[in-house]
Amino acid sequence: MELSLRFFAVFREAVGEKERTRTYDGGRTTVGTVLADLEGEYEGLAGELLDDGAVRDQLSVLKNGQDVVHIDGVDTELTEGDTLSVFPPVAGG
Secondary structure, eight states, X not given: OEEEEEEXXXXXXXXXXXXXXXXXXXXOEEHHHHHHHHHHHOGXXXXXXXXXXXXXXXXXXXXXXXXXXXXXXXXXXXXXXXXXXXXXXXXXX
């Protein structure tokens, strides 16, 4: 299964590119699986995406434009061709 992964702001810097494609073979692939893989692969993402097995507070993770918090969180299942977008917390004033 092929997924598109999109990164923004400091996450883009950590990965070194705005978008990349990743292939997962067989079985059930979830948002949590992908985020854990990214934390393990990129030093700059380690500990930045997950907190006690859940998406970190203030982080936005979208599956095809819909926040995964409103689907099944880290248990949101991914299928062929999905796009997963990862946005860091934003502060402003």
